[in-house]
Amino acid sequence: MENKFKAGDVVRAKENPSLNLVVRRYIDRIYYCKVQSDPTHKDLAYFERELMNVIPK
Numbered sequence: 001m002e003n004k005f006k007a008g009d010v011v012r013a014k015e016n017p018s019l020n021l022v023v024r025r026y027i028d029r030i031y032y033c034k035v036q037s038d039p040t041h042k043d044l045a046y047f048e049r050e051l052m053n054v055i056p057k
Contacts, residue, residue: 004048005031011051013044020054021046 005011009023011033021033024043031051035041 003031005051005053010036010054012054013046014050014052017052021051 003026005023005026007023007025011021011023011031012019013021020036021044022036022039024032024034026032029047031046031048032043033046033051034043
């Protein structure tokens with residue numbers, strides 16, 4: 001099974017769609033993301049179903 005998002009992609013969590021996240025890595029069906037506006041924040045972990053693409057304006 002191939003992952004939907006690649007490292008470096010900007011995504012948003014469905015639970016907090018106002019926060020942009022950058023996919024850092026994908027391991028064992030879990031996406032590890034950094035907060036785009038605060039790269040020093042610890043990684044956030046999400047399943048693919050919890051993420052959505054950022055739609056460019």
